[in-house]
Amino acid sequence: MHRKYVIIGNSAAAVGAVEAIRRNDRNGSIVIFSKESQSTYSRPLISYYNQGKVGRESIYFRPDDFYEKNDCDFRPGTSVFKIDIHSCTITTDSGSDEKYDRLLIATGSEPVVPPFPGLDTVSNVRTYTSFDDALALEELISSGLSRVLIVGAGLIGLKCAEGISKKADVTCVDLSDKVLSSILDDVSSDLISDHIRSNGIKLVLGNAVKAFSGNKAELADGSRIDFDVLVIASGVRPCASLFKNAGGLTGKGIIIDDHCRTSAENVFAAGDCVESVDMSTGKYKVMALLPNAYMQGECAGSNMSDTECVFNKAIPMNALTLFGLHILTTGSYTGEVSDDSEGNDIRRFYHSDNRLNGYILINNIDKAGIYTSMIRDRVPLDTIDFGLVRKAPGLMAFGRVYRDKTLGGKS
Amino acid sequence: MYELREGEFRNISGCAISGIFSRSGNRFSGRRIIDSMKVMHERSNGLGGGFAAYGIYPEYKEFYALHVFYDDTQARKDCESFIDAHFDIINLSRIPTRKTPAITDEPLIWRYFVAPLPTRLAESQLDEKEYTVRCVFAINTSIKGAYVVSGGKNMGVFKAVGYPEDVGEFYKLEEYEGYCFTAHGRYPTNTPGWWGGAHPFSLLDHSVVHNGEISSYDANRRAIEMYGYKCTLQTDTEVITYIIDFLHRRKGLSFKEVCSVMAAPFWSTIEAMPEDDRNELIYLRSTFSSQLITGPFSIIVGFEGGIMALNDRLKLRSMVVGEKDEMVYIASEEAAIRVIQNDLDRIRAPKGGECVMFTVDKGDE
Amino acid sequence: MKRVYVNEEWCLGCHLCEYYCAFAQTNENDIARALKDKVIKPGIRVEEHNGICFAVSCRHCEEPLCAKSCITGALTVVSGIVSVDTEKCIGCYTCILNCPYGAISPSEKGAILKCQLCSDNTHGSPACVKGCPNKAIVFEERGL
Amino acid sequence: MMIRAKGLSTREINSAISAAENKIDIVDCFGERFIGCGSSGRRINITGTPGNALGAYLDGSEIIVKGNAQDAVGDTMNDGMITIYGNAGDALGYAMRGGRIFVRDDSGYRTGIHMKEYGDKKPVIVVGGRCGSFLGEYLAGGLIIVLGIGCNTFPAGFFTGTGMHGGSMFIRSAVPPAGLPEQVIVKQANQSEMSLIKDILKEFCSYFDISADTIYDRPFYMLTSNSKNPYKQLYTEN
Amino acid sequence: MPVDYLYPEYEVIRNYDRCINCRVCERQCANEVHEFPENAGKMVCDSSKCVNCHRCVALCPTKALKIVKSDHTFKHNANWSGKAITEIYKQAGTGGVLLSSMGNPENYPIYFDKMLINASQVTNPSIDPLREPMETRTYLGSKPKEIRRDQDGRLINTLPPQIKLSMPIMFSAMSYGSISYNAHESLARAAQELGILYNTGEGGLHESLYKYGQNTIVQVASGRFGVHKEYLGSGAAIEIKMGQGAKPGIGGHLPGTKIGGDISRTRMIPEGSDAISPAPHHDIYSIEDLRQLVFSLKEATEYQKPVIVKIAAVHNVSAIASGIARSGADIIAIDGFRGGTGAAPTRIRDNVGIPIELALASVDSRLRSEGIRDNVSIIAAGSIRSSSDIVKAIALGADCIYIGTSALLALGCHLCRSCQTGKCNWGIATQREDLVKRLNPEIGTVRLVNLLTAWQHEIKEMMGGMGINSIESLRGNRSMLRGTGLNERELEILGIKHAGE
Incomplete structure (x- = not known):
């Protein structure tokens, strides 16, 4: 049977889906709609682009011949306007209809832009989530506009700051008194702030922008900051409205099950646009992260092409390097904390009920995946040498049977 | 320079052999075997030839016929007094020979028909055959200049230094009639030749002619000497003869079994056999492992009422068997058979290790 | 597919695998010249604790x-x-x-x-396996 | 089942023993060797004089000899019981690892040499009379009791306990042992030590109809070893 | 005491241009010769601890190490050698009996090296072992004295139990305790793969090796360690150890420090307790007692197993062998004075016993002269170093040979002769867990199989050259040997002629 797959979106989730579909179905047709004009690229790389670590050609997530090789009908620069889950049809902005047998919504997320008073008076405002943003920012800075104010000292804000720090005079403002408040705990956050400051970024924390007037920001404590370029990095939200408008079940994002199925028949969703179960807590959560996106996309693609696949291992995870400092965090910071930090080596482990829930590693991140797997596999801590593994991550803590299986290939 | 006599060094040689046998026991002249051997002249070098003849003394068939070489009359005296002390001598005579320029340096060649002295035999607590064997060994090892060439009943060995056909002429072999003749022409590589060292080699009625050189010689020799045999000649043939005597007479193995010991099948062959045969061969081969003969050989064994031929298990020496009516011919070369019986019913080359045996009564076994 | 497997029972903790791995990555032909005064970065690493030791490299999941x-x-x-x-x-x-x-x-x-199973260097097959003195590391088909 | 041993070969006797259900009476025994060799689960009564190596490698059977036994009784015995209503010869219980041997009267030289124990296996030899020299040589484990009944001197010969490095010996004697090797500790057994052998003595006495009182009239000397490694200091690596 | 200080016998030479500080040498040396002091920044070593086992040399990835004999020396003295002097120092310092291991290293004649093997030329064809069958299968055991037949004239199998071997080579007795479990397992597995037998030695048999029973000789020594009915029944043959070539007349002694869990279980003695094998079996003081032990073992195993009696080659070995051949034993193993050992008093190892070549020749001749050679098979042992040694031994009269040291060398032994320390860096003569694991039986098995397969090929080549295609035709075939540089007496004892004759 010839099947028609339609994918809305063109990032990691879409790529995961295409690769999975093609493993199972070489004949069906795949149509990919992307509102952006580029081939699929890696969003997290945009700061590396600005930093000069990644060239224009290296930002792409897959080789040039990806669409051709996977026999995809790729339609760049085409936004989807409407989904009709009853007639299995989508409608593009240009009004053309496309029928689908299976639909994947991988629309990703969009930056949140808070309604700052006077924002409309500011010139050179950008968000920082797309390659276009990165290109625009580069152009602005290289045109001599070197004072950049970034609103938000979260992941996006700080990566942006790092990306442009060599060429611009950067100030970061955040309402919270901690940087990276969404991914770090208080203890580790302070170390990062110091490190960022020592790399020439001005951090203004615990202080919100009240309003803008022209290219001047007025802060809650009354101070003012002049800038040339404003970057709004106040987080992202899932692009779930298409599906919501079609009558699908959504929360903050599109609700999916462990097969990446939505509430609508033959409609799947994956990536930043969805809300799924965080296995470190068991609760629904938006986890807008590339690895999750890819694996959800792959799971969706697999199920779309009739090969059953379960993905129930989504967890929040972040791997980032800020000014040479490695930060790896995973899971949720709930339960008791065991702190094995030594100096600038931060090793903090959150655990409860004999399970590891989350961890934060800064600096020495060697073999961190072993901790991740402990969370992902819900490894009972009393079955391993938890004390040992915290200090010296390794399979040593897991016992012979586990190693015989994993390293020795013995069942 | 002192020349080593045969028996004092290990002799290595190549050879020709032939045998003629009547399955019905009809007697025929020794002329035929001479003719057969003549054809294989090239396989000999004039340093040894000889014959074993069976059924030639019907009038004395109850008595051991001792053929003896003497270096001198003193030896004869000593020997005869020994014989006299152990046997009843029924008849004694020189063995008739004819002068021929090809045969020189002949010893004194005498023949005795004897029976063990009943009193001495009883004293010895041996059976008659063993008694006779021991006496023969005693003469050969302890009486200087005397050598018993053969000592079986109704048979005799005629051998000399020379080409076999000349040896036959010398002994007037054409005047003897027997039901079986075997013959040997010798090609020793490093010997001056000695009359006693020529083939056939015999013990009681067993005689062996042998073509080849066995690699297992010392293993066989040292094993057989454990059982009272004395390998005085250091020839392969001698040790083979003793092995046959040991296995057949002393251990009571059939000739077929003897062959399974001397030219035992390879273990791989044994393993592939049906269980009964396999067990028997494993038993024989492990029990008599020191009697396995390796290296190239073909032998013809004459015995009372029969003839047997055997090739080594790799068949490193040639041997053919021809049959015409009741006559059997065995020789190193087919030509040696054809020359005396061109019109054969059947001719074949036995397999290595295959026991080829014919007896007067039972025929082909 | 052939993979590198570690027989923990036979690992001696000699760390030779690490050095042979590091050497393989250099594509040099003399190990002393290749690794002299270098801090090695091997693709296989030995874990040791309380007399237990074993090497770990990519499982190629x-x-x-x-x-x-x-x-x-x-x-x-x-x-x-x-x-x-x-x-x-x-x-x-x-x-x-x-x-x-x-x-x-x-x-x-x-x-x-x-570890890329030495597919990316001149060794052809995993250097750690060839260098292991006790067959604790093997390169073979085992199912996973 | 009854076996008349005279004229039978050892093999015939032993195959009859293994063929028998349980209880075997062997009579007319005159030096037939290896009786009950390696046997288990049988009860063998012997009348006469069994030959050497009676019950060698015995693995659980019970052998009762009405008469004297010769040399090497219970050689390398693993388990079981041998009771001799008379004397035993030399090398009684050599290298024995388990089970018990009771000898009513005397035993010869080298009684219980190289006996050893392992786990719950703990061999026991009790000799009612006296023993020859080299009693308990190389003793590595187990228990040897010599009662010296009817003996007014020390009831063992010379060199008792040579090379002993385990196990214990209890020797009932009016006079203390003399000339023991250095590594053997000797002391008069106290009450708690005596309680260790109380049950065995009781059993021994009941077997041979000996009045228990008669054996407690004299002290028991307990011999143990002060080292499991008697030759530790002997060598120099070269 | 400074007076006892002796300059090390060996020096470890490190090529610092090649050393990459990987510290493999340090990790691999149980003698703790090598060290990497953090402040030195380079490897250093203490040669005085070195036993010259080559473990570090062999494993050094950059080949930066070598070990040389120290040139430090005493004043030259042909009589008082450095060895003699240092040994006196050792004894004066400790009062101890000098203890050494492996075989006699002294300069006595090696008769194998003075015998040459024959080959066929012209008169008798040599046989090409690559094409023609070439049999090395060997049966060991007593041969029946008489042939019996049933009523139908069929032969009755009167053959006593035999050991069947694919080649006339077995692994000689090395106890679990003196060598490691992994060494034992390697021997057992190799024996199984090769169709030969290995020998438990006197330490009993580890339960997990029972499965190799068909390829096992279980030994009964004077200590009777681990000897019980199941043990006796578990092997294909039983060996009574009366003596050992390395230490004739001396018992064995495994110190309590080596009696750990598994060894203790296998020997059936408590952990930490010395395992002492008395010099004699105290139930054997004469040849008739030996007969008693032989038959008690046969009784215990229902006459299903051949019994081997192993003796050291001593002066009157042929008379002893003659006695054994009449004792009911099926096989005699004779161990020459070069045989190895885990530990022996140095003086005994180096001065007691006689060479196996002479012992073997004289035993074989003696048994033949008495007509009882077929009562027994003969195993020769005591430093068989190559296939040509084997060919020579068999031509002298052996049915089979035992190899011990050669097998250990195949397993990695470098003959440093330090077995007695228990710190064998090659995982062979040790019970230390971290060292034992250095011998992976999978590798050990392959190496043993390789060695013997190669030797078997060589034996076949030599046999083929002689025109012999079955090993039994080589046995006692002394005309296949000639001596070189031997005196009349030696030739006479060996029963061979001089080369050129």
Whole structure:
């Protein structure tokens, strides 16, 4: 049977889906709609682009011949306007209809832009989530506009700051008194702030922008900051409205099950646009992260092409390097904390009920995946040498049977 | 320079052999075997030839016929007094020979028909055959200049230094009639030749002619000497003869079994056999492992009422068997058979290790 | 597919695998010249504790979490071998965060470093296996 | 089942023993060797004089000899019981690892040499009379009791306990042992030590109809070893 | 005491241009010769601890190490050698009996090296072992004295139990305790693969090796360690150890420090307790007592197993062997004075016993002269170093040979002769867990199989050259040997002629 797959979106989730579909179905047709004009690229790389670590050609997530090789009908620069889950049809902005047998919504997320008073008076405002943003920012800075104010000292804000720090005079403002408040705990956050400051970024924390007037920001404590370029990095939200408008079940994002199925028949969703179960807590959560996106996309693609696949291992995870400092965090910071930090080596482990829930590693991140797997596999801590593994991550803590299986290939 | 006599060094040689046998026991002249051997002249070098003849003394068939070489009359005296002390001598005579320029340096060649002295035999607590064997060994090892060439009943060995056909002429072999003749022409590589060292080699009625050189010689020799045999000649043939005597007479193995010991099948062959045969061969081969003969050989064994031929298990020496009516011919070369019986019913080359045996009564076994 | 397996029972903790691995990566032909005064960065690493020791290298998983989570597409599976394109890799270490075996490590050049079964050097087959004096590391077909 | 041993070969006797159900009476025994060799689960009554190596490698059977036994009784015995209503010869219980041997009267030289124990296996030899020299040589484990009944001197010959490095011996004697090797500790057994052998003595006495009182009239000397490694200091690595 | 200080016998030479500080040498040396002091920044070593086992040399990835004999020396003295002097120092310092291991290293004649093997030329064809069958299968055991037949004239199998071997080579007795479990397992597995037998030695048989029973000789020594009915029944043959070539007349002694869990279980003695094998079996003081032990073992195993009696080659070995051949034993193993050992008093090892070549020749001749050679098979042992040694031994009269040291060398032994320390860096003569694991039986098995397969090929080549295609035709075939540089008496004892004759 010839099947028609339609994918809305063109990032990691879409790529995961295409690769999975093609493993199972070489004949069906795949149509990919992307509102952006580029081939699929890696969003997290945009700061590396600005930093000069990644060239224009290296930002792409897959080789040039990806669409051709996977026999995809790729339609760049085409936004989807409407989904009709009853007639299995989508409608593009240009009004053309496309029928689908299976639909994947991988629309990703969009930056949140808070309604700052006077924002409309500011010139050179950008968000920082797309390659276009990165290109625009580069152009602005290289045109001599070197004072950049970034609103938000979260992941996006700080990566942006790092990306442009060599060429611009950067100030970061955040309402919270901690940087990276969404991914770090208080203890580790302070170390990062110091490190960022020592790399020439001005951090203004615990202080919100009240309003803008022209290219001047007025802060809650009354101070003012002049800038040339404003970057709004106040987080992202899932692009779930298409599906919501079609009558699908959504929360903050599109609700999916462990097969990446939505509430609508033959409609799947994956990536930043969805809300799924965080296995470190068991609760629904938006986890807008590339690895999750890819694996959800792959799971969706697999199920779309009739090969059953379960993905129930989504967890929040972040791997980032800020000014040479490695930060790896995973899971949720709930339960008791065991702190094995030594100096600038931060090793903090959150655990409860004999399970590891989350961890934060800064600096020495060697073999961190072993901790991740402990969370992902819900490894009972009393079955391993938890004390040992915290200090010296390794399979040593897991016992012979586990190693015989994993390293020795013995069942 | 002192020349080593045969028996004092290990002799290595190549050879020709032939045998003629009547399955019905009809007697025929020794002329035929001479003719057969003549054809294989090239396989000999004039340093040894000889014959074993069976059924030639019907009038004395109850008595051991001792053929003896003497270096001198003193030896004869000593020997005869020994014989006299152990046997009843029924008849004694020189063995008739004819002068021929090809045969020189002949010893004194005498023949005795004897029976063990009943009193001495009883004293010895041996059976008659063993008694006779021991006496023969005693003469050969302890009486200087005397050598018993053969000592079986109704048979005799005629051998000399020379080409076999000349040896036959010398002994007037054409005047003897027997039901079986075997013959040997010798090609020793490093010997001056000695009359006693020529083939056939015999013990009681067993005689062996042998073509080849066995690699297992010392293993066989040292094993057989454990059982009272004395390998005085250091020839392969001698040790083979003793092995046959040991296995057949002393251990009571059939000739077929003897062959399974001397030219035992390879273990791989044994393993592939049906269980009964396999067990028997494993038993024989492990029990008599020191009697396995390796290296190239073909032998013809004459015995009372029969003839047997055997090739080594790799068949490193040639041997053919021809049959015409009741006559059997065995020789190193087919030509040696054809020359005396061109019109054969059947001719074949036995397999290595295959026991080829014919007896007067039972025929082909 | 043939993989590198570790027979813990026979691992002596000699660390030769690490050195042979590091040597293999250099594509030099003299190990002394290649590794003299160098801090080695092997793709296989020995864990030791309380008399137990074993070496760990990439398992080349059939469902490689590292490749699936790679944000640049630098990690891909090439004929069963989980391979890294070091030109593409920007050293974000998402793979390190995901590898359940701790088999990926940062490299000095800012990318990551992992075992590629010596498919990427002149050794042809894994140098750690050839160098293991006790057959604790083997390269064979075992199912996973 | 009854076996008349005279004229039978050892093999015939032993195959009859293994063929028998349980209880075997062997009569007319005159030096037939290896009786009950390696046997288990049988009860063998012997009348006469069994030959050497009676019950060698015995693995659980019970052998009762009405008469004297010769040399090497219970050689390398693993388990079982041998009771001799008379004397035993030399090398009684050599290298024995388990089970018990009771000898009513005397035993010869080298009684219980190299007996050893392992786990729950703990061999016991009790000799009612006296023993020859080299009693308990190389003793590595187990228990040897010599009662010296009817003996007014020390009831063992010379060199008792040579090379002893385990196990214990209890020797009932009016006079203390003399000339023991250095590593053997000797002391008069106290009450708690005596309680260790109380049950065995009781059993021994009941077997041979000996009044228990008669054996407690004299002290028991307990011999043990002070080292499990008697030759530790002997060598120099070269 | 400074007076006892002796300059090390060996020096470890490190090529610092090649050393990459990988510290493999340090980790691999149980003698703790090598060290990497953090402040030195380079490897250093203490040669005085070195036993010259080559473990570090072999494993050094950059080949930066070598070990040389120290040139430090005493004043030259042909009589008082450095060895003699240092041994006196050792004894004066400790009062101890000098203890050494492996075989006699002294300069006595090696008769194998003075015998040459024959080959066929012209008169008798040599046989090409690559094409023609070439049999090395060997049966060991007593041969029946008489042939019996049933009523139908069929032969009755009167053959006593035999050991069947694919080649006339077995692994000689090395106890679990003196060598490691992994060494034992390697021997057992190799024996099984090769169709030969290995020998438990006197330490009993580890339960997990019972499965190799068909390829096992279980030994009964004077200590009777681990000897019980199941043990006796578990092997294909039983060996009574009366003596050992390395230490004739001396018992064995495994110190309590080596009696750990598994060894203790296998020997059936408590952990930490010395395992002492008395010099004699105290139930054997004469040849008739030996007969008693032989038959008690046969009784215990229902006459299903051949019994081997192993003796050291001593002066009147042929008379002893003659006695054994009449004792009911099926096989005699004779161990020459070069045989190895885990530990022996140095003086005994180096001065007691006689060479196996002479012992073997005289035993074989003696048994033949008495007509009882077929009562027994003969195993020769005591430093068989190559296939040509084997060919020579068999031509002298052996049915089979035992190899011990050669097998250990195949397993990695470098003959440093330090077995007695228990710190064998090659995982062979040790019970230390971290060292034992250095011998992976999978590798050990392959190496043993390789060695013997190669030797078997060589034996076949030599046999083929002689025109012999079955090993039994080589046995006692002394005309296949000639001596070189031997005196009349030696030739006479060996029963061979001089080369050229």
